[in-house]
Amino acid sequence: QVQLQESGPGLVKPSQTLALTCTVSGGSISSGSFYWSWIRQPAAKGLEWIGRVYPTGSTVNNPSLTSRVTMSVDTSKNQFSLKLTSVTAADTAVYFCARGVPIDAVGGYYYDYWGRGTLVTVSS
Amino acid sequence: SSELTQDPAVSVALGQTVTITCQGDSLRSYYANWYQQKPGQAPVVVLYGKHKRPSGIPDRFSGSISGDTASLTITGAQAEDEADYYCSSRDTSRNHLDVFGTGTEVTVL
Numbered sequence: 001q002v003q004l005q006e007s008g009p010g011l012v013k014p015s016q017t018l019a020l021t022c023t024v025s026g027g028s029i030s031s032g033s034f035y036w037s038w039i040r041q042p043a044a045k046g047l048e049w050i051g052r053v054y055p056t057g058s059t060v061n062n063p064s065l066t067s068r069v070t071m072s073v074d075t076s077k078n079q080f081s082l083k084l085t086s087v088t089a090a091d092t093a094v095y096f097c098a099r100g101v102p103i104d105a106v107g108g109y110y111y112d113y114w115g116r117g118t119l120v121t122v123s124s
Numbered sequence: 125s126s127e128l129t130q131d132p133a134v135s136v137a138l139g140q141t142v143t144i145t146c147q148g149d150s151l152r153s154y155y156a157n158w159y160q161q162k163p164g165q166a167p168v169v170v171l172y173g174k175h176k177r178p179s180g181i182p183d184r185f186s187g188s189i190s191g192d193t194a195s196l197t198i199t200g201a202q203a204e205d206e207a208d209y210y211c212s213s214r215d216t217s218r219n220h221l222d223v224f225g226t227g228t229e230v231t232v233l
Contacts, residue, residue: 037222039224046210046224046225046226046227047159047161047167047210047212047224047227048224049212049221049222049223049224052222060219060220060221062221063221096166096167098166100222103155103172103173104173108154108155108157108213108214108220109214109222110155110157110169110172110173110212111157111159111167111169111212112169112172112178114166114167114168115166116165116166117166
């Protein structure tokens with residue numbers, strides 16, 4: 001059974017950098033055709049896709065965040081990470097990590113495993 | 125286009141049928157996946173691809189597609205189906221970004 005667990009500070013000051021790590025257990029982050037995503041959800045709001053990272057290290061980001069987002073993967077630790085710079089109160093949210101699984105050759109991907117989410121509050 | 129639009133809220137009587145829709149241009153090219161999210165929990169996929177149900181998801185959940193609109197139907201809604209439901213897909217940009225729908229809150233009366 002694959003499990004994902006987010007970790008990182010729960011409180012970040014405005015203008016600083018939010019840094020989170022997702023540890024994957026029960027499967028290799030390098031295996032298969034998976035990719036690994038970050039998704040966030042402000043309180044009482046919907047899901048916002050932040051970006052995805054492939055085991056090769058290549059990334060695709062949400063254009064609305066791309067100038068502030070860096071994602072990376074550490075296959076030796078079976079982890080992937082998110083850094084979001086210059087945070088403001090608008091970045092306060094529950095941050096989820098998730099595994100993207102291919103549906104078929106043309107059908108896109110879906111998320112089969114998710115972390116439980118970690119609340120990050122941006123406040124001085 | 126990268127937008128997926130859902131109705132904000134719907135209600136259904138216990139045991140009755142409810143349909144949630146998700147509209148977006150990208151659905152003409154990509155499947156819609158559907159996620160159920162209960163308060164304080166991570167989303168769980170209930171349908172993916174061509175209306176496939178993961179193991180453990182009851183067969184009262186079904187899907188359909190017509191043009192640019194995907195639908196999730198719950199036939200014989202149960203109290204435990206009360207949750208927020210999100211569709212997701214890819215957009216049709218060069219980078220094939222992931223996108224989530226705006227979400228529908230389902231209340232079982």
